[in-house]
Amino acid sequence: MATTIRTRTSSNGHSHGNGGGLLVNLRLLGLLLLLLLQLGQLAYSLETQNQNTQKQLNLWPMPKHVNYSTSTLFIPSHFHLITQYADVSSILKDAFASLLTLINLPRATANNSKSKSPLLLLQGLNVVVSSTNEQLQYGVDESYHLSIPQPDPSKPLYAYLQANTVYGALHGLQTFSQLCRFNSKTKTVELNRAPWTIIDEPRFSYRGLLIDTSRHYLPLPVIKSVIDSMAYAKLNVLHWHIVDTQSFPLEIPSYPKLWNGAYSNSERYTIADATEIVSYAQRQGINVLAEIDVPGHAGSWGVGYPSLWPSKDCQEPLDVSNEFTFKLIDGILSDFKKIFKFKFVHLGGDEVNTSCWRTTPHIRKWLRRNGMNGSEAYQYFVLRAQRIALSHGFEIVNWEETFNNFGKKLSRQTVVHNWLGGGVAQKAVAAGLRCIVSNQDKWYLDHLDALWQDFYSNEPLTNITNPNQQKLVIGGEVCMWGEHIDASDIQQTIWPRAAAAAERLWTPYDKLAKDPREVTGRLAHFRCLLNERGIAAAPLAGPGRVAPEEPGSCYQQ
Template sequence: MAKLFLLPFLCCLVSASLFDSLEERILEKTMPKAASTQAPMVPQPKSFSMGQQTISLSSGFKFMPSSQSNTLTAAIARYMALIFTHSSASDLTDLPQLESVSISINSSDETLQLDTDESYTLNVEASTREAAMGASISAKTVYGALRALETFSQLVLYNFSSGQYEIHGVPLNIMDEPRFQYRGLLLDTSRHFEPLSALRRVVDSMSYAKLNVLHWHIVDSQSFPMQSQSYPKLWNGAYSAQERYSTQDLKDVVEYARMRGVRVMVEFDMPGHAGSWCVGYPQICPAPDCTQPLNPANNYTFELIEGLFKEMTGGSKGMGIFTEDFFHLGGDEVNTACWQKSPEIMNWMKQNNFTTTDEVYMYFVEKAHGIASKFGRTPVNWEEVFNHFGSKLDKSSIIHVWLNHATAAKIVAAGYRCILSNSDVWYLDHLTITWQQFYDNDPHMGITDPKQQQLLIGGEVCMWGETVDPSDIDQTIWPRAAAAAERLWSPANVTDHDMMESRLHAFRCLLDRRGIAAAPLDNKSARSAPPGPGGCYVQ
């Protein structure tokens, strides 16, 4: 009790200069001087230059778009709230004041797909006697403007001594675009259900790190939490009646993500990892006590798959729930023992001249690919499909590497596009993997041919859900995912650990301020709490 009684008294004895010194050290960490080779943000922009002037934002500061867009209007409102979190003092300041940032967008097309342009320029001019200070954002699409708004928001700091919002390093000129088009995060909602509030937080946090694909591993062997209007018994496989997503929920998540520049790629992992489908429709599984892989001998299996895919994609009209071009079909960890135990399937194999279950596996993959392609979607499969069948696959297929980074080089050499998620360093549920290991994982490792490098379209970190639910999802994803996000956005030569560490500390604090419960950077277990008292920027 004595310590608690004395604490307020002791705090009063701490001099103001100590707080000023701490603030200066934080500014030095998060806002490097002009001579620095890094910009004070995550991820690093492609190119930039910084001056030495400090400016403030006026109390009437605003963003001024040159054209109307609901997506941009909503983004401006979000970022005004994210930037201006404290009550500002009056405009009485010795610093030059920035009144506004103009925003110009070349195209009104708000389609969001792999080839969507996310580039932008951001300029903040210095104040001179001859000219008033100005700032501008220019982008080809609204999604480039969203990336610019995030960059600008990370440049603004609140000065508690003056009560002003400030930007350091002016004049500031940034020209930016992502290194890879595909920059994703897998979220597994089957092993543990994640409510809509958690999904929205994940999407928000992805946009802060400029990740642009939510890979929604929505169902698996353990549960089928989503509604299908075409096959209403599918969600009988949910954990409970309350742990479900309605059709409207799915649409809302897709639109919520699009408004933040995030595509939603849904995954229906098959023929393995589909035991939960059998709760509602047992006839599509080999036996009640041996439920997966799905039963290829029953025509109803593929009838259900086609009906489900048509509902999800909208069929040939393409106006379904999931608008993303990529459609993940899983295909991993297919144990064919249940097929071999089923007299029905073994007889069907003989009738169709299949001599091995591997041939049946290939048959199933090709059937699923054909259905996805019929509805205008590009099939994505996990690495095992390539390991089994190699160049037999249609060249439109995309292979998702998770077992071995080295397989990526083989995939692109064979002419296929590839997504990288090698589990040794980009699986977030592997808690002992450090942010440094995430950061060192260059997707182009082992791929030197420029044409083959182009076939590796990007990568994603994976948040598998066995030990993750709403209570710990934020701190398991962040801040380590930000290290991978920089690897996917920033130029290949941005690799310095020391320079990244100071920015990553600041980014973690930024996430915490924005309501994302990111874990301390310096801990042995990725989601552990702080070991003791300390500031956000040093833990």
């Protein structure tokens, strides 16, 4: 750190004093220079220490506040949960049972309950949850306070986890799991650097990951594995792009022929499957955002109901002139309301080419009768679909084209989903609408040339300085489009790049590294942790979905 010294002269520009005074002043100046140099070195040391702390702590994403020391504790085989929380749905109990597996406690064969240093045994985890409300919705309190105190010879040692909701407690358990490491030499589970104090909460309430089950079907165990991995990184919204042009794999009881558009009978999701996915995600603090992408990405709908197509040879967008189109959308959203508990539904609205409408005789006649051109009919379709969603109690997410084309006409309950590039979030919040950031040049996982460093550096609040407008950016989402992704390669395409975005969305802005190189070691450690937990995360070196270049440690790849 460079230190600049500025000296002042008297107001008339002359130096003060005589020769003896000059010598004293020179000595004082020397002492002052030395003091300033030492202060500069101290400031540099503190800054370096803070940077080194960020590098050395193997926590991902980095919590809001962390304090720790140097003691090592051991997790005994009888490590247990203590709580007065009602836990009606057994969410906390099941999460604690999973925690024991995550920290490799079943592998610990040494009888550390008879350790020579019994005071270093962490006997259990005391969890206090303030609210008994287990409803998971957008904006739920996800904060937690985790403390592991200094050993006291007079009493057993316990860790303490306090949260306002069970979902905050789940995040605390994930953080606790990262403090523990299995020592293969001693056959014990260690918790290093105790005592700990961690106070944490997310920066953004919406931290999403999109999966696409239309381009390739993803079996239920694969989707559950993705949900598991999201929880490890504290992502909290699974955006399920269920259907698209290529296939319609979901059962819709109101219109049972829709899933005739699936690739095959075995590549389908029943209502029970969808309900199971929602429940599985909810128990890990993850909402499921369901999407039907209308009117432009819906060619598969017409396999079961051909009247939805403008014509057999021109199948998209959905027929805007046909009342059955909107009756069917109403039926889908009515069924969605019984399955998907998130308050938002995604209605798509992107990449709409209206040429089919303009070239199909009966639709062209309808346009003329209603005094509309193609773009006006596009607006009519989107706004009518929005009204249907609102009638079912949903708030709406639409891709950014709807805002770019007719933003002022959108429902004020619309969330604009940015994907094409920068600057859209700034315009959307200036118009008073909420926004989700997923700009494709930074946060599209199917772009295999995109580096994790770019995922880490992508800032959702770029050029948004007004605090009220900043609040309208509800978060961000990384997108795993499925054209070249299936069950065989999805996880190594998602991770570790999605984790880089996850820290951007969780960690306070002032705690984020200005240079992604500062977090390389910590992210590499998290990637290896994912591998240990059965998540096929790819190496950091290179772009997305690369293989290891040569033999070596996981931590060096």
